[in-house]
Ligand SMILES: Cc1ncc(C[n+]2csc(CCOP(=O)(O)OP(=O)(O)O)c2C)c(N)n1
Ligand code: SF4
């Protein structure tokens with residue numbers, strides 16, 4: 001049965017179904033509804049978890065690190081300035097291989113201060129060693145939180161995961177959502193059994209100093225785990241499809257009318273919904289358009305994108321972020337993927353910053369201008 | 380006062396062979412705090428000298444579970460551990476003991492410590508106070524005493540070392556409702572009993588232990604304990620507890636040692652003139668009187 005729920009609530013429901021034991025929380029728009037709903041669940045006795053009302057996001061992610069190290073599944077959520085404040089600790093959580101799951105209700109970064117959606121907050125944490133999965137719908141948000149725990153806790157991965165949902169554009173939108181039962185989720189997501197915990201019976205040292213003779217080995221282990229996670233994400237998506245009769249492309253990317261397309265829009269998050277409509281309209285007008293939705297920004301789905309892009313003449317990349325002084329981050333990744341390979345023309349667009357709408361007209365223009373040089377701003 | 384050394388746990392939880400400087404007060408403090416805590420403990424450590432000298436991967440000096448995250452978040456990590464233990468039903472069996480330097484406690488980690496204390500999370504936070512950021516090479520902190528020379532508050536021709544007094548952390552922590560105690564590495568039995576009390580206290584406990592640093596204080600490594608004792612006798616670091624907001628002085632110096640003796644023994648104060656020494660003495664007398672009054676009147680902090 002489908003329920004009409006807000007995407008933020010869908011995230012909270014997913015969290016309840018996954019039963020984390022500790023949840024540090026801190027308010028920031030547009031993420032706040034997620035932790036408010038979780039607080040309702042805890043205070044109504046529907047979720048047996050310790051809420052930690054921290055005094056900052058820096059402490060939220062630090063408390064998550066401590067709880068996870070003690071051996072308990074941990075969830076937290078944030079956005080924008082909160083994620084930026086966490087920056088330092090994000091690297092510590094991944095470096096110490098703690099599979100924390102965090103929802104990010106994507107929001108612009110100051111200045112000027114702006115509470116509306118773009119991807120600058122999480123894209124700026126691209127190199128932090130967190131798996132990043134961008135979702136398009138409330139259902140996908142719910143499903144991806146459940147998958148996030150299973151992916152991160154896999155012993156071949158042991159990495160934290162961000163589930164990124166567009167602030168307001170998705171977080172505050174009500175959609176019909178299929179809510180799985182607790183039993184079904186428990187069958188899909190086994191109990192968290194960490195290999196090492198802070199346990200007086202088996203004392204371990206966590207977070208030691210790594211000198212130049214060991215530091216690189218630690219970093220290369222994180223990189224190897226990140227690369228291994230691609231296959232685990234795909235497998236988790238296909239297992240999820242078997243259990244729940246729904247999935248999202250191959251877990252890393254999702255194509256829409258892409259197999260025979262000449263031109264494609266490539267994007268992350270809710271703009272993909274708009275892009276599907278535009279693709280249909282363009283096709284009615286004889287333009288063979290398609291969509292490549294990038295769900296996993298990290299690990300970057302190189303092989304999957306190469307396969308999906310076969311036969312394409314051009315790709316219009318819609319970046320809801322900008323690496324100031326260069327171009328959009330997704331566009332850069334794509335260009336480097338195709339470097340010294342025969343492939344489509346790649347055209348970068350900066351759009352939808354700070355909550356600016358991305359309209360069908362913008363996306364049609366993006367396809368039309370694919371042959372033009374330079375990064376274009378879609379105001 | 381007689382000290383019964385035999386009551387100290389003979390087990391060593393802090394292994395020898397770590398890389399602290401000879402005569403490091405922090406290492407002494409940790410060895411004793413761990414004896415107070417025993418085996419059933421989880422230790423959280425802020426970035427600083429202690430974390431660096433005790434865990435050069437793949438070596439570790441810690442025979443108990445230990446975690447380090449960053450410089451300013453030890454109290455927040457402790458919160459997470461405390462609540463995880465509570466969730467697992469293990470809270471009564473395992474203690475959570477935190478070590479932070481004065482920089483990691485008075486300054487950059489203050490917000491996290493204040494937050495965790497306000498929440499009433501259950502941990503014993505030991506601030507080993509060596510009066511400066513030692514790990515980065517002796518820089519001024521909120522715990523550095525007035526006029527002390529550090530590399531960022533040097534004894535210049537115009538400015539004579541640090542220009543401010545030390546932040547009154549124990550009183551600030553007492554105002555949070557924590558169990559508070561000051562301690563000194565020269566009085567291990569007193570320190571150990573306070574750590575035990577802090578761990579038994581159901582809620583946040585804050586213990587500030589005076590831990591000499593030969594490198595930073597410009598003293599010979601053989602002087603570590605001697606200097607700490609002088610600090611006590613000169614009333615630079617009174618020993619007291621604050622329980623439920625009420626001050627109780629743990630012990631009073633038998634003889635009155637002028638602060639000049641304590642200052643003269645250390646290179647970091649060698650630039651001080653008579654007027655500055657007088658100012659420090661007056662401040663010490665004032666602070667001591669305040670403490671006596673707090674104890675006498677039983678005014679709740
Ligand atoms: C966010 C951050 N800022 C600065 C540093 C650099 N740093 C590492 S240890 C340290 C000094 C620690 O001083 P204290 O807490 O007094 O401990 P001590 O070294 O004296 O034992 C500093 C400034 C850091 N690691 N992290
Ligand atoms: S610098 Fe001071 S605190 Fe640091 S290890 Fe040496 S003596 Fe100990």
Ligand SMILES: [Mg+2]
Pocket residue numbers: 480481482507508509510511512513
């Ligand atoms: Mg210090």
